Amino acid sequence: MTDTQTLHAAFAGHIDAALDALEAAGTLPAGLSRSAVAVEPPRDLSHGDLATNAAMVLAKPAGTNPRALAEALSAQLDKVPGVTGAEIAGPGFINLKIDPAAWITELRAIAALGSDYGRSTIGGGKMINVEYVSANPTGPMHMGHCRGAVVGDALATLLEFAGHKVTREYYVNDAGGQVDVLARSVHLRYREALGEAVGEVPDGLYPGDYLIGVATELASEFGHKYAKAPEADWLVTFRTRAVTAMLVMIKADLALLGIHHDLFSSEAELQAAGKPEEAEKWLRAHDLVYDGQLDAPKGKTIEDWEPVELPLFRSTRFGDDQDRPIKKSDGSWTYFGADLAYHFQKAASADALVDIWGADHAGTVKRIKAAVAALTQGAGQEKSFEIKLVQMVQLLRNGEPVKMSKRSGNFVTLADVVQEVGKDVVRFTMLTRKPEAQMDFDFAKVVEASKDNPVFYVQYANARIASTLRKGAEAGFVPSGEALDQLGAEELELIKVAAQFPRLVEAAAAAREPHRVAFYLYDVAGAFHAYWNVGNDRPEKRFIVAQDGKLTGARLYLAAQIGQLLKNGLALLGVEAVEEM
């Protein structure tokens, strides 16, 4: 870390100091929360370079009116070095005009910090566990998993950049009924590999071809040993081998998107270690688990419904419709029963948990949060546990829905999509909308419109910069910070957009919203392209002005720093910063 400070950090400090001064003078009551205070460029740039809402957000808790507080605060801010004017406007905004030299300083900060420009310490080294993907290990990744995978991955990177220690975790559901189905499906393919005519894959088994590989391996390894053997003889072996094979495939699929987890946690191992029993014991001792009967399900009729006594978690106390079983009638753990123990275990090695879930699991949020909160508090830990729901992606081809059913084997794999439209397009498309809104992903449109895809707009800006630097170098010009005072108003506008990056990173990380980074980069690219085109009409505004080496050096320096910014931003999204297109 260097002691180079960004403009954003400096002004956050200035506002803080000014508020301290008001507190000392008795103008402002001490101890008010300043978390809502923001310094940002005003929407209308004619209002100034920076604006703060401090007077407005603090007026109410301070028991005064915004204008009066703004008067006092602007008097303080007027004294800050580098501020050339502080004006009160509208309902109580304070608009600051800044010495243009400050923008040049910011440009130098980008150069000094390089790939660390925008990196923040607001995370304070807090350890956050981000769990995402966690698809069942029963087949390859399909498009339904894609959005959560990309959002989770980008969020993890963003949190790291904002000063957190991050663990990227994948929870492997290798203990439920679906992996037994997987084992049986592989057994069928195993018999097939041994030459048996198995016919069509029966209903209830996974029909996909992707099981043939592992089945063939098992056939050559074990021969006919298990062909006629009772299930009990081979189930565990086949299940273990199949899950391992599926995970290899899943990891390869994720790698296509540039996604790599730090940790794969096994549900089966968790259960073998007795973690759910420990959790149950504690919950029973605190009257959060009891033996009881469930009501018949509502909204659905089930023919063979029978009331059974099960261990139930009192989730109705936490707003759930119904208490929820942690064990099945055969004594095995429900998904929920194992999951609460899993999250409790995760919480022991992290300060905060973030889960990325598909919206189809929304109904289980209340119970798991309640159970985990009870367990962690019981253990004397207050752990934040957030669940971010990612809405469904409706996959279309020419406006027609594409079926995504793992059962039928007729699903669109993630690998197919990445192959068809490219990793960067997939990632950027998934990240240019907020995750809680549903989205359509139409192949035809995405492929056809790929030339207009925003990702190329951003990448093109970076490629143009790279190209300019190359051309400059050919002509004997290199970026130089020597004559930056020659940069004019148009160049400063570009730097102002760039200077928002540190603030944006912090806001996006705090809100757990990586999509803001994508939209911001689009703005930066837009500002760059706009500036570039000024040079079309006015050759003296081009980056390379052959007869003026000093000016060219300064412009190339600017270009290089905008390029650095784009690289830093694209890295957060996991999108390549290509240098040539």
Next chain:
RNA sequence: GCGCCCGUAGCUCAGCAGGAUAGAGCACCAGAUUCCUAAUCUGGGGGCCAUGGGUUCGAAUCCCGUCGGGCGCACCA
């Protein structure tokens, strides 16, 4: 029936934990290439922010109702 999410321009979507005259892309119209990649840029038309109330100095943003769309509501995962 109940719970969660969404409803902003013709289409696809932003709108940063209420704030200064609602934004962008696509599409449409009118322009800009003796130029460092036009995969770009400049300008224009187009919105009772689904709807009805409420909270307050101030609401697309917060709260409640209604309508519309999605997801979920088994000891599945």
